Amino acid sequence: MAALRASSLLRPATRAARHPTVSKLPARAFSVSFARAASSLFPEEPARPTVKTEIPGPVSKKYIEDLHEVFDTRSLNMLTDYTKSIGNYIADPDGNVLLDVYAQIASIPLGYNNPALIAAAKTPDMVNAIVNRPALGNFPSHDWASILRSGILKAAPPGLNQVFTAMAGSDANETAYKAAFMYRRQQERGGPTVPFTDEEISSSMNNSSPGAANLSILSFKTGFHGRLFGSLSTTRSKPIHKLDIPAFDWPQATFPLLKYPLDQHVAENEAAEAASLAEVEHLIKTHPAPPAAVIVEPIQSEGGDNHASPAFFRGLRDLTLKHNVLFIVDEVQTGLGATGKLWAHEHWHLQTPPDMVTFSKKAQAAGYYYANPELRPNLPYRQFNTWMGDPARALLFRAILSEVRAHNLVERTAQVGAHLFAGLERLAAKYPDQVANLRGKDRGTFIAFDSPRRDDVLKTAKTLGVNIGGSGASAVRLRPMLVFEEGHADILLETLETIVSS
């Protein structure tokens, strides 16, 4: 195994690292004087991180050894004791308690052991949902409409009022793709009442055209939309995700990789966005498997926190309307408030809402929103599976949304994000080689920057009590929860300064 190195596979194939120089930081102990984190929502939250041992420590190592016998632990980041984790702090069995700005790959919305969510988990409704899991398409409960209206649909993006529920981000995207394919073929066929031909019916059973449609989903290079077979065919972030897995020959357009600081690269960035849109239009017009939909992340997350301007996304929306291609916005990572809006695409001020918006992660439930009634396939059982979602997670989403609204956590995240971004701007000015391409201004706490020694930064941060994730080739990816406050941001900033100044 020694001859095999994973690192190159984890980097985007289509984007050169911004910082070729890599310097090594010794993994020694640091002495940091932390600010007081004054959490208004978690009075029992610790004031600061505690690092008692190396991570993993001796107790964790024993657990990991045991787990590895039955479960692959090679991607293990930190063995966690969730019973001891609280609010923004993640704990391990060795007594280490870290400020967590990775949050289970951006999927914990309101802190560990949030009292409001614990209360929701103890309700008779939740117990009922856990023990009596329905086949929602066949046997929905009498209160399913009420659960949807008071939760998932209450969070629906502007202009969308329907939902198809799923299990996680990958199948949320894939069922959205299926809806797009059925819609497109229905249009080509002449409408919802035109029956399938015998040839379509028989060829569908042989996985061949015309029954199995020769259509595609257009996605962007460095984008990530999941790892099942359809979603993986649209994922273009890293070779490690894709190697050896059969894929559909679907088109990919270049994502406009902006240069920073933005105000110093206005013309270049506009040109990059225009070129990307031109490529999209060219692919829509010429690809041998015509795209039924374009899918895009508001901020490419796994692929390196790549942003584009609202004007770019409006242009993309216009193109899809012009060419009668559906527009799917993948808000699996950006959704639910972290960008300072409930949905990141609200920053774009679209004239026409997306056709579908997919969600998962912080919602703790998954699926896609839509509005056009023709996106319900023309016959029942075309978009169907046994569980079709999970009422237990829908109840949790409702409790999350209620808490988000009660404490104005989206607005708070915008404020805290501005504080954090300002602090990072100071670091970027002071250590321009270490904190580069700072991005996420006015996008809440959904912030990233590039580091020439990214993997060391993440590793060292952990020894200093902060759990941070990476994305793409060189990005330090900040994904705090919605209960992250200025005091937490100050601990993060001080820790980062300790690292980048060393």
Next chain:
Amino acid sequence: MAALRASSLLRPATRAARHPTVSKLPARAFSVSFARAASSLFPEEPARPTVKTEIPGPVSKKYIEDLHEVFDTRSLNMLTDYTKSIGNYIADPDGNVLLDVYAQIASIPLGYNNPALIAAAKTPDMVNAIVNRPALGNFPSHDWASILRSGILKAAPPGLNQVFTAMAGSDANETAYKAAFMYRRQQERGGPTVPFTDEEISSSMNNSSPGAANLSILSFKTGFHGRLFGSLSTTRSKPIHKLDIPAFDWPQATFPLLKYPLDQHVAENEAAEAASLAEVEHLIKTHPAPPAAVIVEPIQSEGGDNHASPAFFRGLRDLTLKHNVLFIVDEVQTGLGATGKLWAHEHWHLQTPPDMVTFSKKAQAAGYYYANPELRPNLPYRQFNTWMGDPARALLFRAILSEVRAHNLVERTAQVGAHLFAGLERLAAKYPDQVANLRGKDRGTFIAFDSPRRDDVLKTAKTLGVNIGGSGASAVRLRPMLVFEEGHADILLETLETIVSS
């Protein structure tokens, strides 16, 4: 919409209905004298069904109308009040209480509102799992190994001792396919330490060979393995599942559709099984996208409850070993006891266990079991996603398994199944045109028969207080829970006789 008829799309394209004659049964009320259902596990279960209104009744109709505004209800079978459902009985808001032998498409293991599962749902562990959902690949909890060992892995099929956890049956199968593809390419490459070539890395990012492998999964006609893009490419049950969805050009072999009664068609059935195996071998040797694995259901469920002999499956296992193709057994519907064994493939007495066994439904958790350490991909993050399963559902599976063992429910299901099968044999002898091709002998309660008026039988059964599902073109599919007892079987038998004798 009037011109469009769904019925033909819901029938297998590759199998003619066994009974061309369809007679109509008037949907009138019947007077049935029910046997007393003596449930030993649910003392509060009703003694018999109650049908107070048409189904859906007036209250249900209002709920359905409301739900339809935001959620597709065209596949709705029965609006359910789970709070009033108990044991083997499913209730609706109109006061109807039906004996349920469909059980949420075969996915409720131990009855509605099972007290042991309610107790499990109220534990601090469950509350913790609901509110602190981990990214299992990165941040597993300290007790994750213990949860696996005391639950999911305690149920592992003979010879298998590892698990990769998933969300539902479709992604359980798809992640098993991915493991198969990575394993096969690794063998072709020369082992786990041989690095990927530059061409593989770059072509993978373009969805093209060799990086995106030109390999396939071989499945059987009339089989069902899920409805996402990879799993749907192996699903061959009904056009309605597949129309308009792009699919991989993967091979399909004919499933040996046996003739009944088995003892009168020994030679024909042996010939059909031999022909099927020959076809599998031919496809393995000649298909342009070589199969990395063969996937098969022990009993094709969605496709019509199609059985084959243990000898056939042993032959299939031998073929896969001979040609170095992996053998995946899809136990999503057959698993967890309903066939009178914990895993249906235990009926085959294989010399070499399957390479992977997938599960979901009654387990309430999902994933695939395996044993070969090389089925763990050679590098981390190759088989990975954010949640990678759900500890809440793993805890529920543990409680289910514990209850199954405490009450010997697998053995009980074998006994009750024998009682039910004997009763159906009597009906088949008395009404041979109405109860045809009875199958599932010695397979617990996993029993089906064909009816020339199947859809009417299901509809009428509901008016008589029994909720039954169908499968394939003409099968009445019985899928009782593991808490189904002789008394319930007698109610079912009496109801069926009322219908078929009319």
